[in-house]
Amino acid sequence: MYTNCHSYYSLRYGILSEIQLLDLAKANGAGFVALTDINSTSAALNFLKLAANYPVWPVVGVDFRNGVHQLYVILARNNNGFMEINRFLTHHLHEKKEFPDTAPTSEDTYVIYPFERAMEQEKKDFRENEFIGISVRNLSRLMFTDYITYTDKLVIQQQVTFRNRTDFNTHRLLRCIGLNILLSKLPKSEEGSTESVMYPKAELLDHFAEYPFIKENTKRLMQGCKVVFFFDDQRTNQNQEHYYGSRDADYEFLKKECYRRIPVRYPNAGKKVTERVAYELDSIKRMGFVFDFVANYITIEDAKAHNRPHIGRGSGANSVVAYILGITNVDPIKLDLYFERFINPYRLSPPDFDIDFSWRDRDNVAQFMFDTFKNVALMATYVTFQYRAVIRELSKVFGMPKEETDKFLAGQFIDPEKDKYLKLVCKYGKRIHGFPNYVSVHACGIIITEKPIEYFSATFMPPKGFRTVMFDMNIAEDVGIFKFDILSQRGLSKITDCLEIIAYNRPDSEVKDIDAVYEFYEDDKINALLSVGDCIGGFYVESPAMRVLMTKLRTNDYLGLVAASSIIRPGPGNGGMKSEYILRHRYPERRAEAHPVMHDILEDTYGIMIYQEDVLKVAHHFAGMSLAEADVLRRGMRGKKRTKGVLVKMMNKFKDSCRKKGYPEKTIEDIWGQVESFAGYAFAKGHSASYTVESYQSLYLKCYFPIEYMVAVLNNGGGFYKVETYVNEIKKYGGIISPPCINTSDHPNIVVRKEVFLGFGMVKSIEDRTTEKLLTERQLYGKFKDLADFYDRVPIGVEQLIILIKVGAFRFTGIGKHRLMWEAYLKYNKGATKDRTPVLFKSPHVDYKIPDIETNFLIEAYDQMEFFGFPFISRFKLLKHPPESYLLAKDLPDYNKKRITIYGNLVTFKGTDTTNGQHMFFGTFADAGEAFFDTVHFPRVAEKFRFQSRGSYKIIGTVTEELDYYSIIVDEIYFQEILPDPRHHQPENFNKALPKFIKSV
Structure with a gap:
């Protein structure tokens, strides 16, 4: 009977996983085990799920502490009690408040005050649900206190954190990492107790043999705790049930919007479209997935209203309803995409839409969802300790020099067997590797539940202000919570930024509707870029591998790019399908080598499986399986343990169906062999088609507005290549690259006709506050006349001013940068920063007589390499x-x-x-x-x-x-080698002459 156990989700304190804790309980015959992590419910759901496989009665709660100082343990009597614990914990985590000395009142929880805590507070009055926890160590003290008379309030509280001394040592190291201190400086007060271990059942009961009432109280208390969740096959969908008052109302809304918008997507919709729509709507309703469509549709409509573009990816591209509603921009009928790849009767989880937004818009979209739907939170993810990082942390804990750690990690010089500290670092580094380090925010997951979020988890508040649960997507799905994937990417920002740049730089230009992608598919100029791989800056198509592939394929149309986007993936490439597809594409006569059955079914891909949907086609058309069964087969071949049994069953069904159709056994084995070797690595055609939409959008802009598009690429962090590559691309298309100018430039790069002024954000060593001061002053009081005017108006240090001069930001004055640097040093009196206070009359600036020092292209190039990382001229002109x-x-x-x-x-x-x-x-x-x-x-x-x-x-x-x-x-x-910097090869160069000149003045 253990009421106070920790897992390693008591971050940087505990050392046991949930399974290790349950194994320990089983080994010691512990019938009742309460997981009570410190200020956390991260592991609670998984603990309850796993406990079903062990002979234990699982209880969940929280060990509430301020720092390491234990206040009380609260156990959940039922699901409502678990929710109340989560709410109490959430409130204090969000507000960053310390927990009160007294636990909150609740009929659905039990509160255990540690014996030492009760003594310290001299607590005399206990509510009905409150108890005093006695550990084995404290038993000897109990009889000498008044608490011996509280016979109905005493329970066992033998804390469990460790199994052995090694665990305890690991705990001490974790505490040092958490506190960022040396092991020798770790206070005893920050450690747990070596006695926080689990005793065998008989031994524990023997300790309390003289106090049978304590054992009975503990057993009764723990028997009174039963928190129930259903997992995996027994789970139910915990997502929000409806938006418009009822499920029927949601369905009517979805159906109405779908039929209203059919003419937009299919102006001449025929029977094939209307039948497909009716079939999908019926399936969506029967499967209970209406809200998922409604929520995505509402979110995207709001995004469109606020000019926040999106790309709908994932298997959602297989749904014609999703296409009609504008959730995706891929026509599944045109691409022959099966709806069953997305939703089928065997599916237990809601459909998986992946919606991409600009990295600048994602937070606004998330805020809309938080404001619009019922119970919303972000999904968490666990950031774990990685081995190399642990080695560095432990090296600091042991006080090892950084240089030794670097050498060891680089595989140099140090033999761990000869260095006692390094030997310990390696030993405990391996133990700590994989431990959760901290809970972070999932990259894209948002959950929307019918019950309150705290029914499942406490939440914490990251800096962006969106509450986040304490568990990850795996246990969330196991319990029936299915995330909405709202992702961010920079590709969409490049497109929207480019449109804005075109609007101000070329306002008279005719720009096509960026969503009219089918016009782009037929554009010969865009397709010509694909065929030669001239796609630098294009979404998903600019990498060397993609460029080579498109060149070999002579890709020159939409379907060709969809295929290329799929076969570039590891599955087809590793399986040999990539090479064979290229050969059959280039040499039609080679297509005769395809298996006749495969060629008939997969005529579009020359008898080669390159998409996940191809598995469905073969299973459906060759083996005669239903599309729903075919998708179960595809899912079962993804290599996950839990689907292996399904795979064997579906394989037998595949082969039995083929035999009934009279195929020879060799043909059956041949076709099954191809399916089996491919299905686990396949890429969905809907995914490829979704990528292709954005690829064509970006290539349209590059083709017709290359300078503006490349500037947008730079302003959004570039892409696959370094900044220099995109700058050179601008020059290739006739753009003129100019350094920042204090009277023209902004923080991002800007375009004035064909001249690109690099932004202050591109300059290494320029501080953001310098840029902010400069731009604010210019916006409020106009452009700067010269260096003196800038000096009077912008309060920055001489180092920042010198950088601005060196990069050419004052070239509009017509004065050479070296003369300007002389003046800057003189005005700042050898580097002192001067406060800029408004004055009625400005004192005239002294006009010093300054020697003329000429610059040249080589000096400019070296300054550019120093502050931008590359020269503006060709590197070939710098060769020695x-x-x-x-x-x-x-x-x-x-x-x-x-x-x-x-x-x-x-x-x-x-x-x-x-x-x-x-x-x-x-x-x-x-x-x-x-x-x-x-x-x-x-x-x-x-x-x-x-x-x-x-x-x-x-x-x-x-x-x-x-x-x-x-x-x-x-x-x-x-x-x-390149030519040397001339300033470093002159006996009286500028850097040496400057201080002498200042001194003489």
Whole structure:
């Protein structure tokens, strides 16, 4: 009978998982076990679920503490009591208030005050539901206190936190990590007790043999606690039931909106559309998923009203109702997408919509949902201790020098067997690895429940102000809570920002409706970008791998890009389907090699399964299974343990159905073998099509408004590549890159016709407060006349001013940057910061006689590399030695199978392991015309010739070709030096002359 047990969700305190606690209870014959984590109910639901497999009576509650000081333990008598505990905990966590000395009153909970706490408070009066907890250690003191007479209030409170001394040591280290102190400085008061262990049942009862009433009180108390939740197959849907007063009202609303909007999506809707709509609506109602459609539809309609674009992804793209309502922009009829991939009679969980919004809009969308629906919270996720991070934390706890830790993690010099502290760090690092470190917010999950959120969990309040439950999506689904996925991404922000940039930079331009994607699908100019992989900045299509794939496929239409978006994924690639699909796409005669059955069913993909839906097609059309059964088969092949039994059952059904149709056994085995090898790794066609929608939107903007679009890409954090790549792309399309200007620039980058002024946010070392002061002053009182005017009006330090001068922000004055820096140092009196207070009459500035120091392109380039990370001019113009070859990427076809020397600027590279465990690289370079070419560095070359840094390289290798895609097998590669900074190679350079000059003045 244990009323006060901790798991490792007593963060940075406990060390037992829920399973370890239950195993411990079983081993010791403990019939009653209460999980009472410190100020947390994170593990409560999972504990109740797991306890069903153990011979224990599970009880849940909370160990309430201020810091490590225990106040009381509250146990839930029933589900209402659990909700009250969660509400009490939630209130104090949200308000960041300490817990009161006295527990709240409730008929649905039991409160246990530790013996020491009761003594300390001299507590005499106890309510009916309040008790005094006695541990084994305190038994000897009990008989000498008045509490020995409280025979109906005494219960066993043997705290359980550890199993052994190693557990206790682990606990001490966790406490040090939590407090960020050395182990030698850990106060005893911050530790638990070594006596907080579980005794075997007989031993525990023997300790309390002289106090049978304590045992009886404890047993009666714990028998009075029964919190019930149903999990897995016994669960019921806990999501909100309806929005418009009743389920029928929700359905009528959904049906009305759907039929009202059919003409928008299908102006000439025929029988196929109307029958599909009726079938889907009936299925949605029968399965009880109407609210899920209604909630997503209402949310998206509000987003549209506030100009917050979205992309509907996931298997929801298989629903024509979702398409008609505007939840997705993928036409499932056009793409032959099965509704059963989304919803079928065997499905227990609600449909899974993945809705993407701009990263700037997501919080507003979340706020709408919190304001609109019944009981709303964010889903949590557990951030766990990772091994390398634990090693660093424990090294600090033991006082090890950081340098030694770095060397050890880098695999250098230190043998753990020879270093006692490092040996301990490794030992306990392995134990702590995987422990929950803290509870965070799930990236996209929002839950909307019928019952109050506290019925299931306490909540905490992250900085953004949305309450968040204490459990993750796995136990949530097990108990019947299914999240709404509201995701954020930067791709949509790039599109909306680009439209805004076009509106102010080219107001007379005609811009097509960005949602009219079907017009983009037929645009030859956009499709031409796909066929050559010229998609830098495009959503999901800009990576080297995608660029190579589209080149090989000669992708030039919507369906081709949908296929490419799927076969780029690991499943088709690893299974060989990717290569075979490319060959059959390029060489029609090769399609005859397809299995006749597969070719007939999968004619669009040349008899190759490349989508999850293809599994459904084969199971349905070949084996004769219903689409619902086929989807169960697909789900069962995802490799999850809980579906293995289902898989065997569905495999037998697949084969038996085939035999009834009279197929030869060899054909059955062949087709099943292909299904089995593919289904577990497949990518949904609806997913691919959803990605393709945004890809075409972004490519439309890049095709017709390339400068504006690339600026939007930069303003939203770039993409797959470094900033320099996107800047070069702007130059490739005729844009002029200019450094920030104090009279023109903003924090983001801006466009004035074809000139792109880089924003202050792009400048390394410029503080946000400097930018804020500058922009505020300019907005309130107008542009700056010169350096003196800026000096008088903007209170910043000399270091920040010098950076502004160095990057060219004062070039509008027509005065060289070196002269401006002299003036800046003189005005600041050797660096002192001056307060700017308003004055009626300004004193005239002293006009010093300053020596002329000329600048040049090389000095400018070095300043740009220092403050932006790249030069504005081509890196080839900075080479110390002239190139030995002037070959360009476009010349590679003329040198197929020949050894060449070519120069390129490193864009990106990716490492991978070969089948025998060796390391190799794939590189991407840009030539002097900013055209890309790719390289392959096999292990021998990769080991001998390393990538040093970003910059120019001389590459020697052999040109190779595959399906009209040319690359270079590298033999040698050499990093190229650039011209030195002239300021560092003059005896009386600027940096040395400056302090002497100031002193003389």
